[in-house]
Amino acid sequence: MQQLKFTINHHIFSKALSDVGKAVTQKSLIPIFSGIKIIAEDDGITLIGTNTDIIIEKFISISEVDNNGLHIKQTGSAVVSAKSFTELIRKLPEPIQVEAINHQTIKIKSGDIFTQFNGFPAEEYPTLPVIDQSNTIHMDAEDLIDAIKQTVFATAKNETRPVLTGIHFTFSSNKFMAVATDSQRLASIVKEINTTGETSFIVPSSSLNELVKQISDYSGAVEIHSADGYILFKTEKVSLYSRLISGTYPNTSKLIPTEQSTTLFLDRESLVKGIDRACLFAGEWKNNNITLTIQDNKLCISSGSSEIGSIQELQKIKDIDGDFDLKISIDGYFLMDAIKMIKDEDIKMKFNGTMRPIVIESTRGKSSYLHLISPVRSY
Amino acid sequence: MQQLKFTINHHIFSKALSDVGKAVTQKSLIPIFSGIKIIAEDDGITLIGTNTDIIIEKFISISEVDNNGLHIKQTGSAVVSAKSFTELIRKLPEPIQVEAINHQTIKIKSGDIFTQFNGFPAEEYPTLPVIDQSNTIHMDAEDLIDAIKQTVFATAKNETRPVLTGIHFTFSSNKFMAVATDSQRLASIVKEINTTGETSFIVPSSSLNELVKQISDYSGAVEIHSADGYILFKTEKVSLYSRLISGTYPNTSKLIPTEQSTTLFLDRESLVKGIDRACLFAGEWKNNNITLTIQDNKLCISSGSSEIGSIQELQKIKDIDGDFDLKISIDGYFLMDAIKMIKDEDIKMKFNGTMRPIVIESTRGKSSYLHLISPVRSY
Numbered sequence: 001m002q003q004l005k006f007t008i009n010h011h012i013f014s015k016a017l018s019d020v021g022k023a024v025t026q027k028s029l030i031p032i033f034s035g036i037k038i039i040a041e042d043d044g045i046t047l048i049g050t051n052t053d054i055i056i057e058k059f060i061s062i063s064e065v066d067n068n069g070l071h072i073k074q075t076g077s078a079v080v081s082a083k084s085f086t087e088l089i090r091k092l093p094e095p096i097q098v099e100a101i102n103h104q105t106i107k108i109k110s111g112d113i114f115t116q117f118n119g120f121p122a123e124e125y126p127t128l129p130v131i132d133q134s135n136t137i138h139m140d141a142e143d144l145i146d147a148i149k150q151t152v153f154a155t156a157k158n159e160t161r162p163v164l165t166g167i168h169f170t171f172s173s174n175k176f177m178a179v180a181t182d183s184q185r186l187a188s189i190v191k192e193i194n195t196t197g198e199t200s201f202i203v204p205s206s207s208l209n210e211l212v213k214q215i216s217d218y219s220g221a222v223e224i225h226s227a228d229g230y231i232l233f234k235t236e237k238v239s240l241y242s243r244l245i246s247g248t249y250p251n252t253s254k255l256i257p258t259e260q261s262t263t264l265f266l267d268r269e270s271l272v273k274g275i276d277r278a279c280l281f282a283g284e285w286k287n288n289n290i291t292l293t294i295q296d297n298k299l300c301i302s303s304g305s306s307e308i309g310s311i312q313e314l315q316k317i318k319d320i321d322g323d324f325d326l327k328i329s330i331d332g333y334f335l336m337d338a339i340k341m342i343k344d345e346d347i348k349m350k351f352n353g354t355m356r357p358i359v360i361e362s363t364r365g366k367s368s369y370l371h372l373i374s375p376v377r378s379y
Numbered sequence: 380m381q382q383l384k385f386t387i388n389h390h391i392f393s394k395a396l397s398d399v400g401k402a403v404t405q406k407s408l409i410p411i412f413s414g415i416k417i418i419a420e421d422d423g424i425t426l427i428g429t430n431t432d433i434i435i436e437k438f439i440s441i442s443e444v445d446n447n448g449l450h451i452k453q454t455g456s457a458v459v460s461a462k463s464f465t466e467l468i469r470k471l472p473e474p475i476q477v478e479a480i481n482h483q484t485i486k487i488k489s490g491d492i493f494t495q496f497n498g499f500p501a502e503e504y505p506t507l508p509v510i511d512q513s514n515t516i517h518m519d520a521e522d523l524i525d526a527i528k529q530t531v532f533a534t535a536k537n538e539t540r541p542v543l544t545g546i547h548f549t550f551s552s553n554k555f556m557a558v559a560t561d562s563q564r565l566a567s568i569v570k571e572i573n574t575t576g577e578t579s580f581i582v583p584s585s586s587l588n589e590l591v592k593q594i595s596d597y598s599g600a601v602e603i604h605s606a607d608g609y610i611l612f613k614t615e616k617v618s619l620y621s622r623l624i625s626g627t628y629p630n631t632s633k634l635i636p637t638e639q640s641t642t643l644f645l646d647r648e649s650l651v652k653g654i655d656r657a658c659l660f661a662g663e664w665k666n667n668n669i670t671l672t673i674q675d676n677k678l679c680i681s682s683g684s685s686e687i688g689s690i691q692e693l694q695k696i697k698d699i700d701g702d703f704d705l706k707i708s709i710d711g712y713f714l715m716d717a718i719k720m721i722k723d724e725d726i727k728m729k730f731n732g733t734m735r736p737i738v739i740e741s742t743r744g745k746s747s748y749l750h751l752i753s754p755v756r757s758y
């Protein structure tokens with residue numbers, strides 16, 4: 001191992017360590033995975049953190065740092081404890097000098113403050129997976145973040161069917177689709193994008209939640225490289241590797257009803273508040289049942305619990321198309337999750353009888369959003 | 380039980396329920412204690428919540444509420460579940476009508492929203508303790524809050540010696556004193572106040588923490604009524620009853636050293652940051668040891684852990700009086716707690732050798748603050 005040595009601006013180093021540390025789990029069985037690998041090269045510093053499910057790699061380039069905030073004095077690599085090293089750096093006044101003085105001891109100096117950290121042997125840190133960069137898709141960061149946020153909440157929380165714990169991405173000619181379902185509800189987005197690749201994969205929701213955090217302030221294209229079992233999301237400064245979920249994603253298109261008996265148009269804000277109130281009384285049953293009915297040309301939202309009490313409220317229907325005879329019980333929290341994602345002033349909800357799913361649709365720019373929620377039996 | 384009925388402004392009711400609910404524990408063995416008692420009288424509404432250690436009583440007067448925000452239509456009382464009732468009220472648009480329709484059912488109406496709550500039988504709610512109001516002390520709310528905040532952190536966290544889990548208040552002629560100690564450190568405040576009463580009592584730290592929250596936006600006098608085993612803190616709108624801790628508080632005055640070998644004057648802000656950094660390496664030992672020494676006319680703060688590493692930093696001594704030969708190990712978090720309480724720009728720390736407590740003193744207005752921290756053995 002070479003003996004790295006560099007000085008760096010406190011804020012930049014602290015932020016990068018904290019970002020990469022998000023991938024690091026403290027409770028790893030393998031001690032070195034509780035560390036962050038620091039690689040000093042002539043053109044900058046690379047930080048790597050992993051919990052074996054995801055790997056985050058961040059690059060701080062010499063050219064990007066203003067005011068001579070980064071000086072590489074000696075190239076090399078070291079692995080330090082993510083938690084305590086990051087905490088210390090955050091609490092040091094700048095500038096910071098980092099120096100590996102032997103294979104496992106790292107010296108940090110800042111003004112009159114001298115610290116010494118026990119490191120891990122850098123040569124034992126695993127190498128990153130090699131991903132074939134020929135099969136690359138480019139996607140706008142904003143589109144990617146939107147697709148994840150619009151669907152990730154509908155992924156399954158339990159592992160009974162592993163494929164459902166991820167989002168299913170499909171790229172075909174100039175079309176991108178993301179679907180998530182826990183088999184009781186479904187969220188999907190279809191977007192027109194410029195791409196030629198044809199591919200599909202299932203990415204774990206936890207990796208995608210972390211990706212959103214890592215690239216939330218980034219605008220520009222994200223490179224997506226998929227390989228057997230792995231995927232890499234890459235921007236100029238951040239690379240996030242994730243394992244893929246193997247298996248066949250269910251054919252969800254056939255779940256979406258093609259006809260409806262009633263279509264309602266409702267004020268989004270009032271509806272969110274009404275469902276929120278009804279959910280207070282809905283915790284008693286496994287499915288957080290709330291009931292929707294039409295009474296006197298109004299939507300009645302009701303819910304009850306033998307322990308707490310009951311609620312019943314009437315909301316104005318802005319427009320209705322079809323049958324007035326409607327009664328359906330669904331999970332109030334699932335309905336709320338879906339409606340919160342819609343940015344339109346009005347919500348368009350489609351019903352097809354008591355035992356068929358509710359469909360909520362919306363269109364924004366070149367994207368179409370669809371939410372589907374199955375009713376629960378209420379007897 | 381009479382059948383209460385009133386309408387009330389949503390914000391005022393919601394805030395008062397939330398305040399009183401702070402006293403209510405969800406996990407009470409006695410179901411009615413998970414409720415809030417609502418009493419409607421001609422002049423206003425009283426809300427009561429308790430966890431048997433403390434009771435909070437809040438009064439909403441008709442005269443205080445602007446814009447006809449409170450109408451009593453029928454006096455009476457009811458007990459409702461603190462958690463779900465408070466949550467619902469918070470989510471209702473105003474105005475709210477509350478009506479007890481039979482002994483255990485409470486109807487709430489707000490616009491087109493109708494809810495019904497299961498209540499508890501109000502007659503089973505315990506009556507408040509009767510406290511003799513002849514023995515009253517008046518204390519400025521600001522002084523009381525300051526005294527609690529300055530000392531409460533030093534109370535014992537474990538129950539081995541119950542008296543140490545409270546703050547010891549002593550009132551004598553025009554002098555007020557508050558002391559807290561966990562036997563390893565001590566915080567005290569002595570204040571000149573206008574009072575004639577002579578009394579002392581030990582109040583649980585948890586009750587005082589809650590009192591600070593309840594009266595934090597109140598300025599004016601707090602009435603303090605103490606009785607056998609109980610104490611009542613009372614303002615116009617809030618009454619907080621607490622049990623007292625029985626037992627004899629140790630004589631702490633003899634613990635305070637009367638002489639010192641070294642007095643140091645240090646910059647408060649730099650010291651806080653330095654101790655904070657040293658604490659990162661101090662978690663390994665039970666006592667979070669950090670070591671203070673004088674080196675080359677500077678204060679050296681150091682700490683180390685065989686697992687993480689070590690730190691050592693030098694800070695400027697602004698002034699020194701006495702012996703330069705100093706070395707002491709103490710609990711870094713205890714030192715930090717004390718220094719954070721001092722509002723002066725400089726910290727005055729007194730030492731009397733390796734095995735004697737550090738004393739930090741400060742004076743502000745008519746108040747004197749003292750912190751004492753015992754050293755830990757460092758071999």
